[in-house]
Amino acid sequence: MHKTYSLRNSRAPTASELQAPPPPPSTTKSRFFGRASLASTFRKNAAGNFGPELARKLSQLIKTEKGVLRAMEVVANERRAAARQLSLWGAENDEDVSDVTDKLGVLLFELGELQDQFIDKYDQYRISMKSIRNIEASVQPSRDRKDKITDEIAHLKYKDPTSTKIPVLEQELVRAEAESLVAEAQLSNITREKLKTSYNYQFDSMRELAEKFALIAGYGKALLELLDDSPVTPGEARPAYDGYDASRQIIMDCEAALEAWTLDIAAVKPTLSFHQTVDDVYEELDDEIEEQEPEPEPEQEQELEEEPPLDEEDEEIIEDDVEQLHPEEHEQDVVDDVEEHHHDENNTTNPQF
Amino acid sequence: MHKTYSLRNSRAPTASELQAPPPPPSTTKSRFFGRASLASTFRKNAAGNFGPELARKLSQLIKTEKGVLRAMEVVANERRAAARQLSLWGAENDEDVSDVTDKLGVLLFELGELQDQFIDKYDQYRISMKSIRNIEASVQPSRDRKDKITDEIAHLKYKDPTSTKIPVLEQELVRAEAESLVAEAQLSNITREKLKTSYNYQFDSMRELAEKFALIAGYGKALLELLDDSPVTPGEARPAYDGYDASRQIIMDCEAALEAWTLDIAAVKPTLSFHQTVDDVYEELDDEIEEQEPEPEPEQEQELEEEPPLDEEDEEIIEDDVEQLHPEEHEQDVVDDVEEHHHDENNTTNPQF
Numbered sequence: 181m182h183k184t185y186s187l188r189n190s191r192a193p194t195a196s197e198l199q200a201p202p203p204p205p206s207t208t209k210s211r212f213f214g215r216a217s218l219a220s221t222f223r224k225n226a227a228g229n230f231g232p233e234l235a236r237k238l239s240q241l242i243k244t245e246k247g248v249l250r251a252m253e254v255v256a257n258e259r260r261a262a263a264r265q266l267s268l269w270g271a272e273n274d275e276d277v278s279d280v281t282d283k284l285g286v287l288l289f290e291l292g293e294l295q296d297q298f299i300d301k302y303d304q305y306r307i308s309m310k311s312i313r314n315i316e317a318s319v320q321p322s323r324d325r326k327d328k329i330t331d332e333i334a335h336l337k338y339k340d341p342t343s344t345k346i347p348v349l350e351q352e353l354v355r356a357e358a359e360s361l362v363a364e365a366q367l368s369n370i371t372r373e374k375l376k377t378s379y380n381y382q383f384d385s386m387r388e389l390a391e392k393f394a395l396i397a398g399y400g401k402a403l404l405e406l407l408d409d410s411p412v413t414p415g416e417a418r419p420a421y422d423g424y425d426a427s428r429q430i431i432m433d434c435e436a437a438l439e440a441w442t443l444d445i446a447a448v449k450p451t452l453s454f455h456q457t458v459d460d461v462y463e464e465l466d467d468e469i470e471e472q473e474p475e476p477e478p479e480q481e482q483e484l485e486e487e488p489p490l491d492e493e494d495e496e497i498i499e500d501d502v503e504q505l506h507p508e509e510h511e512q513d514v515v516d517d518v519e520e521h522h523h524d525e526n527n528t529t530n531p532q533f
Numbered sequence: 534m535h536k537t538y539s540l541r542n543s544r545a546p547t548a549s550e551l552q553a554p555p556p557p558p559s560t561t562k563s564r565f566f567g568r569a570s571l572a573s574t575f576r577k578n579a580a581g582n583f584g585p586e587l588a589r590k591l592s593q594l595i596k597t598e599k600g601v602l603r604a605m606e607v608v609a610n611e612r613r614a615a616a617r618q619l620s621l622w623g624a625e626n627d628e629d630v631s632d633v634t635d636k637l638g639v640l641l642f643e644l645g646e647l648q649d650q651f652i653d654k655y656d657q658y659r660i661s662m663k664s665i666r667n668i669e670a671s672v673q674p675s676r677d678r679k680d681k682i683t684d685e686i687a688h689l690k691y692k693d694p695t696s697t698k699i700p701v702l703e704q705e706l707v708r709a710e711a712e713s714l715v716a717e718a719q720l721s722n723i724t725r726e727k728l729k730t731s732y733n734y735q736f737d738s739m740r741e742l743a744e745k746f747a748l749i750a751g752y753g754k755a756l757l758e759l760l761d762d763s764p765v766t767p768g769e770a771r772p773a774y775d776g777y778d779a780s781r782q783i784i785m786d787c788e789a790a791l792e793a794w795t796l797d798i799a800a801v802k803p804t805l806s807f808h809q810t811v812d813d814v815y816e817e818l819d820d821e822i823e824e825q826e827p828e829p830e831p832e833q834e835q836e837l838e839e840e841p842p843l844d845e846e847d848e849e850i851i852e853d854d855v856e857q858l859h860p861e862e863h864e865q866d867v868v869d870d871v872e873e874h875h876h877d878e879n880n881t882t883n884p885q886f
Contacts, residue, residue, distance in 0.1 A: 204653065205653055206602055206606075206652045206653045206655070206656035237618070237621055237622035237625065238622050240618050240622075241615060241618035241619055241622055244611060244614050244615040244618050245615050247607075247611040247614070247615075248608060248611040248612055248615055249559055251604055251607035251608040251611050252608050253559075254600075254604035254607070255601060255604040255605050255608055258597060258600040258601040258604050259601055261597050261600070262594060262597040262598050262600075262601055265590065265593050265594035265597050266594055268590055269590035269591050269593075269594055272590065273724065274721065276725075277724060277725065277728065280728075281728070284732065299559045300557065300558055300559045302559070303559035358767075361767040361768050362767040364767075365765055365766060365767040365768070365769070368627065368765060368771065369762075369764040369765060371626065371630060372629075372630065372760050372761065372762040373762050373764075375630065375633075375634070375757075375760065376757050376760050376762050379637065379753065379757055380754060380757055383750040383751075383753045383754045383757075384750070384754075386746055386747070386749075386750040387746075387747050387750045387751065389743075389746075390742075390743040390744065390746035390747035390750065391743065391747050391801050393739055393740075393742075393743035393746075394739070394740050394743035394744050394747070394799070394801035395801055395803055396739075397736040397737070397739040397740040397743065398736075398740065398801065398802060398803035399803045400732065400736045401733060401736045401737075402803060402805060404728075404729050404732055404733055404736075407725050407728065407729050408725065409722075409725040409726050409729050411722040411726075412718055412721060412722060413718060414711075414714040414715040414717075414718040415714050415718070416718070418721070429805075429806065430805065433803070433804065433805055433806050434803065437803065437804060446747070447800035447801045447802070448744050448747035448748055448751065448800045448801065449751060449800070450748055450751035450752045450755060450786070450787065450790065451786065451790060452755060452782075452783065452786055453782065453786050
């Protein structure tokens, strides 16, 4: 495993990139000009050049996220325009093509609407990150003051060790240090709190958007099945189309599914392999089975789903690594944290903002 | 149910829009200038003004999709830039913030990479739609010719009913009609075939992207749990961070999950309510149970998942509607089609392109 899992070092291609032959690069990608928009490049540089030193990096991040938001807005608008175009084109075709494209248009338009809602949520994340930037900017002066007094004392001690100014400055330094201690504690607390809530909110919004996109794609595939694509010979008439009710029902089912969706019934779940010994693994599995048993009538309401298979070799390597580097007590703590968190997730639907 | 489920009529707000209070609109949204980019507006109008009449609407759709692609490319690039910025900002913070932001950066960067791959696939859909536009453009001349000859005959019959030109033109018309018949059959066949494969491919790519996004969001939330966000008092030191292995393992688990993902193990599944009688419902459920039984050791490898609950009232309304409007034989055909399709989906991983 020579991969570093860090953005600060260069990154080897993943196995899936090497394995699955991807389609050729999109013909619409710009090859000659820069890869980001001019406006966002300017915004980022400007944010990095002004303001207190400490807050510059985060200002750049916040400006970059503004670029993400603006670009997502264009995607959402273009998506809705494409949905309308599809519906308009289909209207001039035969009945089945006309109905299916119109309904597809409804689904694709909904993608744009959902993305538009996601943009508003993403902006909340960005605004929340701004409060970290603000505390960073306000901590800078107290750091500067402390440094300045320390320098002054050192300078005086070298030039005139008997100066009466030294004790005065030393008292001032004690006060400055006290202020700085408070400021640094505030910075540490607010950074962690806001970082956690901001990204939790972003990830929750992303899960919602992603699962709803996946749902819509599924219903879209069902709609396509209504198209009669068996080839006809010249002069042969196609059987009359009578899928209007079916297509309407697919849209209604889709709408019901989208409306009923909450984080509690999210289908995509990450599987974490935080296990060290065989006992840990079995204990956890027992718990899981116990939790599942009380649920009523599993034959009708539930579906069996396979967990994504984990490569056995990889798991061994992971476990070896962990055993080498990791004291066992802490590992357990982390597992507890993550589990606790997962339970929280199931109980609360709205992120606390 | 006064909604029309069509893009060609205006649309009432959905219940979920009325019910869940959304956040305020994003501050980054452009309020004064048009909502689409200038370039794409121009492209769309240009595509609508030239070329054969029949192919204009689809040309506009294809141009609009080009706008979608370009905008998505900007999003992907900005996302990756934001991921790098987050990692750079975090590097100057305490160890735990530094490690978590760096690993978050890896996950967010992966979002950009996945979206980049999706762009290439979306372009394949667009290229496939172009073949419908091309057949439309090539069918136009044969329609025009037929119309022209018909007009000429009508004109001659009015002006000079005994003209010897009439039988010649009538023979020409028969030939033109034969050619037109073939052309229309080709148009009908190719339109349906390509429409179906194009959108099936797009929806499959979308499902992949969406489920992978949802996975990454889940792992991202696990990463955030490593942040120690308990507030400290001024002067108090935070306990030393030792989550390096846990964070590395989350990334490795995420990578493994992303690599193992295929359409076969897609978690988000649409639920269709294409049932008329109680017997239909039970027959289907029996089939499903039989299919699932042969799988080995369900306690260890599988997880019980609840299907998203369907509102009972909605289902009743839907069933009433269907019974009123729908002959039973056809309804069954559609159900069969959709089922067949779902089986296909499970067998083939790659769309046939």
